[in-house]
Amino acid sequence: MFDYQAPSQLLKDKVILVTGAGDGIGKTAAITYAKHGATVILLGRTTKKLEAVYDHIEQMGYPQAAIVPLNLDGAAEHDYVELANTIESEFGHLDGILHNASLLGERTPIATYDITLFEQVMRVNVTSQLLLNQALLPLMQKAKHASIVFTSSGVGRKAKANWGAYAISKFATEAMMQLFSNELVDLSPNIRANAINPGATRTSMRANAHPEENPETLATTEDIMPVYLYLMGDDSLNVNGQSLDAQ
Numbered sequence: 001m002f003d004y005q006a007p008s009q010l011l012k013d014k015v016i017l018v019t020g021a022g023d024g025i026g027k028t029a030a031i032t033y034a035k036h037g038a039t040v041i042l043l044g045r046t047t048k049k050l051e052a053v054y055d056h057i058e059q060m061g062y063p064q065a066a067i068v069p070l071n072l073d074g075a076a077e078h079d080y081v082e083l084a085n086t087i088e089s090e091f092g093h094l095d096g097i098l099h100n101a102s103l104l105g106e107r108t109p110i111a112t113y114d115i116t117l118f119e120q121v122m123r124v125n126v127t128s129q130l131l132l133n134q135a136l137l138p139l140m141q142k143a144k145h146a147s148i149v150f151t152s153s154g155v156g157r158k159a160k161a162n163w164g165a166y167a168i169s170k171f172a173t174e175a176m177m178q179l180f181s182n183e184l185v186d187l188s189p190n191i192r193a194n195a196i197n198p199g200a201t202r203t204s205m206r207a208n209a210h211p212e213e214n215p216e217t218l219a220t221t222e223d224i225m226p227v228y229l230y231l232m233g234d235d236s237l238n239v240n241g242q243s244l245d246a247q
């Protein structure tokens with residue numbers, strides 16, 4: 001596991017947006033960030049799940065969260081502008097984005113991959129990240145230090161048979177991270193961009209991808225949080241353009 005011990009108030013006074021915050025890794029990251037002092041903006045497509053995370057954060061006495069129901073598949077440019085306006089009026093700035101939401105798509109050969117599904121996976125896993133960054137960069141420029149964290153995958157570095165659109169979307173995510181990290185050096189040196197490869201982790205996406213596997217043998221979402229904390233907090237101020245393994 002990535003070795004990092006976060007100070008208990010690592011993210012105090014930071015405002016952090018987490019996509020796909022209602023389930024799996026995103027849910028645990030949102031709660032973990034709140035536990036370390038952040039005000040977390042919970043973005044996802046299933047309001048009920050976001051409300052459950054919101055309630056948990058409230059019950060634990062962490063800073064009050066905010067909920068943004070948004071389906072990254074159907075969202076248009078004006079939805080992202082509206083989101084930026086809301087964050088601006090509520091918080092005035094943004095200290096971090098965790099791009100976590102993703103679709104697995106089908107585990108089938110690329111030669112016969114369904115094009116409608118391909119485009120959907122690319123919209124959710126790739127295009128939405130660009131639209132979010134473009135809309136939210138001005139708010140991150142207002143932060144003292146800001147961190148953009150993308151979520152990669154093993155198949156985003158080496159494509160394996162039958163990982164289809166998902167693998168392509170994760171290669172594209174690695175490229176987007178590198179582009180932002182290289183360009184922000186001049187454009188906005190207060191913002192850094194990195195990626196995390198979570199590794200095999202006990203979530204519903206993993207169970208769908210590997211139905212034959214015993215989930216009990218896998219790392220839990222809590223196990224992989226050290227690298228999520230490290231890249232979001234100021235201990236990684238000098239880290240830019242890296243793709244780190246959580247495990």
Ligand SMILES: NC(=O)c1ccc[n+]([C@@H]2O[C@H](COP(=O)([O-])OP(=O)(O)OC[C@H]3O[C@@H](n4cnc5c(N)ncnc54)[C@H](OP(=O)(O)O)[C@@H]3O)[C@@H](O)[C@H]2O)c1
Nearest residue numbers: 020023024025045046071072073101102200201203205206
């Ligand atoms: N688990 C692993 O072993 C593993 C390994 C490598 C990489 N990853 C990456 O880690 C990240 C988290 O994966 P996970 O395993 O936690 O997956 P998960 O349990 O399936 O959670 C994915 C989250 O993304 C949300 N989401 C999906 N489509 C969306 C859309 N159109 N609009 C808004 N939100 C949407 C889901 O919302 P709903 O809850 O409403 O469906 C869910 O909250 C992903 O980027 C994944 O590719 C995971």
